[in-house]
Amino acid sequence: MTLSVPSARAVDLRLEPVDDVLSRVERSLQVRIDRDTVIRKRRSVGGRTDRNTWVRTERRSFERVETQGSNGPETAAVLRGVAMPRWQTGLTWRDENEPVMWRADETELVNEPPVGQAALVIEDPRLPDTWWAGLDALAAQHTPRVATPDTQSMTQELVDLTIRQVFPEVPDLTADEWTPAHADLTWANVLGPELCIIDWEDWGMAPRGLDAATLWGNALAVPALADRVWAERRPDLESRSGRLMALFFCAKIMGPYAHESDPRLEPARKQAARLVT
Incomplete structure (x- = not known):
């Protein structure tokens, strides 16, 4: 039993x-x-x-x-x-x-401040080029751990359920690349202007692009920063799995718990339409 x-x-x-x-x-x-x-x-x-x-x-x-x-x-x-x-x-x-x-x-004790006081940002922090380069190191690691974004184990089933409840028209949601991810890479968990990443309780394997999509999605209220994230993390976000993770994040913003006052909501709708196409 x-x-x-x-x-x-x-x-x-x-x-x-x-x-x-x-x-x-x-x-x-x-x-x-x-x-x-x-x-x-x-x-x-x-x-x-x-x-x-x-x-x-x-x-x-x-x-x-x-x-x-x-x-x-x-x-x-x-x-x-x-x-x-x-x-x-x-x-x-x-x-x-x-x-x-x-x-x-x-x-x-690290004295650098968080880039954002909450998960999202409302103005461009104008991070230096060296900050972005430091984000590459994690994906090269190896781990048996499974990432738990928002406390949920990251599985192909979770990807399917999250995206299909908002975008049922997408035919194939298979994530073909999996890499180690922080899994809670919000602007409150990254410090700057010298990069340092905090709060590692959720890290583990996830579809490639989860971390990049999390930074990008939480920057949607600041178009210039969202564009910078996409440009800096382009290899991840323009991979098949990365585009799925971007859509995965948009689905979370637009899904059952969406708030009309969320400054990311309208940009997420526009980006999701592009990604679905």
Whole structure:
């Protein structure tokens, strides 16, 4: 008999109390986290420590742990030539009350700011040429991990379901190239003007072009930047799998949870029409 993994309640750590979680991390790692520096996101909370490092703590359901584990930042530490904070140590514990695992990772403190304060950008950050060149290193790596964009395991089935619910007329959605991807390469997870990529919990194998499509799609409200992303990442985005990933991202913007106030929505509709054609 196969036992199902219990489901955890949906939680937004921007709204939930996290003092007890941070206190536990401090005791276990023997650090003090400066509460004035704490950044809270939907699935994680991080802050600067008294030994000049950064500690990021993530809440992950048993369902996600079963499919991918909970040690993304630790496994990413072995990647070669990829611009990221140097990983130092980690801590994992099981929640006493919910089917949830907590994971804290202590890394090098990086002083470069995020390119965007949220997933998308509303103005051109005018990044230098060297910044774009640094994005090539990840795809040359190897991993058995499966990427989990938006917490969903990246499979051919997910590609089919996501695109077909918006663009049922596309006949063949087979992604023919798969490469390692960060899988959450939003403008909030890339730093600049010197490139550094943070938040590695979702990385793994995905169709070629997923990361490029994520940067491009989250730049659609700034046409000049979206054009720059496409030009810089053209080999990825103009591959068969890359065009599918661009359409995959447009489908997410235009799908069941679309918001008319989303500044990416109208540009996504226009780009999707081009991609479908």
